[in-house]
Amino acid sequence: MKKGTKLALIFGAIPYLTMVLALPFVNRIEPMILGFPFLLFWILFWVAMTPPILLLAYLCEKKFNPKEEGGEQ
Amino acid sequence: MNLALIVIFGTILISSLVGIFAGRHVKMNLENWTVGGRKFGVVIIWLLMAGEIYTTFTFLGASGWAYSKGAPAFYILIYGTLAFAFSFFVMPPLWRMGKKHGFHTQPDFFIKRYDSRPLGVFVALIGVFSIIPYLQLQLSGLGFIVRVASNDVIDDKVAIGIGFVLTCIFVFTSGIRGAAWVSIIKNVMMIIAVAVVGIGVPIIYFGSFSNMFNVLIERMPHHLVFPGSVPSMDVRWVMSTALMMGLGFYMWPHIVGSSFSAKSDKVIKRNAIILPLYQIPILLIFLVGFTAVLVLPGLKNSDTAFLELVNKTYPSWFMGFIGAAGAVTAMVPSAILILFASTLIAKNIYQTGFNPKAKEESVMRLSRIMVLVIATFALVFAILIPNEIVRLLIVGYYGVCQFFPGVVFGLFWKRVTRAGIWSGMVVGVAIVLVLIITKKDPYLGLNAGIIGMTINTLIAAVVSLLTKMKPVDLT
Numbered sequence: 001m002k003k004g005t006k007l008a009l010i011f012g013a014i015p016y017l018t019m020v021l022a023l024p025f026v027n028r029i030e031p032m033i034l035g036f037p038f039l040l041f042w043i044l045f046w047v048a049m050t051p052p053i054l055l056l057a058y059l060c061e062k063k064f065n066p067k068e069e070g071g072e073q
Numbered sequence: 074m075n076l077a078l079i080v081i082f083g084t085i086l087i088s089s090l091v092g093i094f095a096g097r098h099v100k101m102n103l104e105n106w107t108v109g110g111r112k113f114g115v116v117i118i119w120l121l122m123a124g125e126i127y128t129t130f131t132f133l134g135a136s137g138w139a140y141s142k143g144a145p146a147f148y149i150l151i152y153g154t155l156a157f158a159f160s161f162f163v164m165p166p167l168w169r170m171g172k173k174h175g176f177h178t179q180p181d182f183f184i185k186r187y188d189s190r191p192l193g194v195f196v197a198l199i200g201v202f203s204i205i206p207y208l209q210l211q212l213s214g215l216g217f218i219v220r221v222a223s224n225d226v227i228d229d230k231v232a233i234g235i236g237f238v239l240t241c242i243f244v245f246t247s248g249i250r251g252a253a254w255v256s257i258i259k260n261v262m263m264i265i266a267v268a269v270v271g272i273g274v275p276i277i278y279f280g281s282f283s284n285m286f287n288v289l290i291e292r293m294p295h296h297l298v299f300p301g302s303v304p305s306m307d308v309r310w311v312m313s314t315a316l317m318m319g320l321g322f323y324m325w326p327h328i329v330g331s332s333f334s335a336k337s338d339k340v341i342k343r344n345a346i347i348l349p350l351y352q353i354p355i356l357l358i359f360l361v362g363f364t365a366v367l368v369l370p371g372l373k374n375s376d377t378a379f380l381e382l383v384n385k386t387y388p389s390w391f392m393g394f395i396g397a398a399g400a401v402t403a404m405v406p407s408a409i410l411i412l413f414a415s416t417l418i419a420k421n422i423y424q425t426g427f428n429p430k431a432k433e434e435s436v437m438r439l440s441r442i443m444v445l446v447i448a449t450f451a452l453v454f455a456i457l458i459p460n461e462i463v464r465l466l467i468v469g470y471y472g473v474c475q476f477f478p479g480v481v482f483g484l485f486w487k488r489v490t491r492a493g494i495w496s497g498m499v500v501g502v503a504i505v506l507v508l509i510i511t512k513k514d515p516y517l518g519l520n521a522g523i524i525g526m527t528i529n530t531l532i533a534a535v536v537s538l539l540t541k542m543k544p545v546d547l548t
Binding site: 008009012015016019020021023024027028029032034035036037039040043044046047048050051053054055057058 | 144147150151154155157158159161162281282283284286290294297298299308311312315316319342345346347349350352353356359
C-alpha cells in the first residue's frame with residue numbers, strides 16, 4: 001500500500017474509533033461542556049473534527065502519492 | 074389558515090415546475106437521465122447528497138426519537154459522519170470504474186466486476202425491495218407533515234397524491250437533474266426551518282440551550298445517556314446501528330447512482346470532506362425534540378413532536394412554511410429513489426436478466442414507464458400501511474448493507490471471486506430475513522443488519538480464498 005494511502009486510512013479511522021468504539025467510555029452526562037451533556041458534546045466535537053481530519057487525509061494522499069491513478073479530469 | 078395552505082401548495086407546485094424545467098434543452102438518453110451526463114460539480118453533488126441524507130425522517134424521526142427515546146437518537150448524528158468518511162475512500166475508485174465502463178447503476182458494477190449477469194439481477198432485486206420501504210417512508214412523511222401543518226384540513230392521502238404525482242412528472246421529464254434543482258429549494262427551506270425552530274424553541278421556553286439541558290437532566294436523568302428512555306437501545310445497539318448505517322449508506326443503489334453523476338473523482342472527495350459539517354443541523358432538530366418532551370410531555374405519537382411544538386409556538390403561516398419545507402424534503406429523496414428503482418428494474422432486471430440485446434432507447438422508455446408503476450405501488454403502500462417512521466428506514470438498510478463485501482472487496486481485493494460474493498450475500502440476506510421474521514431483531518443487542526453483514530463478509534472472504542475466478546479485464 002502506498003504511504004499516502006496508509007496515512008489517509010489512519011486518519012479516516014479516527015471517526016470510527018471516536019464515535020463507535022469509544023462510546024461505552026463516554027456515556028455520561030458529567031462534566032457538562034458549554035452547556036451540553038458530555039456524551040452529546042463528545043459526538044458533536046468529533047462530527048465537527050471530521051472535515052479537518054479528512055482534509056489531512058486528502059493532503060497526505062496528495063503529498064505522498066504524487067501520481068493519483070487516472071480519472072481526474 | 075388559508076395562508077398556510079397557499080404556502081404549502083405554492084411551494085410544491087413551484088418546486089415541481091423547477092424540476093420539470095431542469096430537463097429542458099437536455100436530450101434525454103439513459104446517460105443524461107440517470108447520471109446527468111456525469112457533468113455535476115461540487116455544488117450540485119453537494120445538493121444531491123444533502124438532499125438524500127436529509128429526508129422527512131430528519132424532520133420527524135430525529136425529533137421524535139429525541140423526544141421519546143433520548144440519547145439513542147444520537148446515532149443519526151454519528152452514522153452520516155461515518156458514511157462520509159467511508160465515501161472518501163470508496164467512492165472515488167468506484168466512480169473511476171463507473172466512468173471507464175459507463176455504469177449507470179450499482180448492479181452494473183457487480184455485472185462487470187464479477188462477470189455475472191445473474192449476480193447483477195440479484196443485486197437489483199435486493200436494491201428495489203430495499204428502496205420500496207424507504208420510498209414509502211418518504212410518502213407517509215409527506216402526507217403526515219402536510220396534514221398536521223394544515224391543521225387536519227388536508228387529508229394525508231390528498232397530500233401524498235398531489236405531491237407524488239408532481240414528483241413523478243419531474244422525474245419522468247428531467248431525471249436526476251430535476252431532483253438536483255428541486256434540492257436547491259429544499260435545502261434552503263429546510264435550513265431556515267430547522268434553524269428558526271431549533272435555535273428558537275429552547276431559547277423561548279428555557280432562555281438558553283444549557284438551561285434546557287439542565288431542566289431535562291433534572292426531570293429525566295437518564296434521557297441523555299444510552300440507553301436513554303428505551304432499555305433495549307443500549308450502547309451496543311447504538312454502536313452496531315451507527316456502524317451498519319455508516320457503512321451501509323453508500324451501498325444504497327440511489328446513492329451510488331447519484332455519485333456516478335459527479336464530473337470527477339475529486340468532486341466526490343471534496344464533498345466527502347465538507348459534508349460532515351452539514352450534520353450539525355441535526356443537533357438543532359434534537360434540541361426541538363428535547364424541548365418538546367419538557368413542554369409537551371405525553372404526546373401519543375412522538376413523530377408529531379416537531380410539528381406540535383411549532384404549532385404551539387409560532388403563527389400559522391410559519392406552520393405552513395414548515396409544512397412546505399417538509400413536503401419538498403420528502404419530494405427530493407422520493408424523486409431519486411423512484412429514478413433509480415426504475416432504472417434498476419429496466420436496465421438490470423429486464424435488460425440484464427431477460428433481454429441483453431434490448432436497445433438503450435427501449436431501456437430508457439421502460440425506465441420511464443417504471444416510474445409510473447413504482448409510484449403507484451408505493452402510493453398504495455403508503456396509504457394502506459402507515460408505519461413508525463425510523464423502523465422502516467432501518468429495515469431497508471439491512472438489505473443494502475449486504476452489498477458491502479461485493480463493493481469493497483470488488484474494488485480493493487484482487488483475489489475476491491464470484492462464488493465468494495454470491496455465497497456471502499445469499500447467507501447475509503437469509504440471516505436478516507430470518508431474524509426479522511422470527512422477531513429476533515435486535516439479537517444479543519446487535520441489529521440484524523450488522524450480524525448479516527459481518528457473516529456475509531467473512532463467508533465472502535473465506536469462499537474467495539477457496540475458489541478461483543477467471544480474472545476480469547477491467548482496463
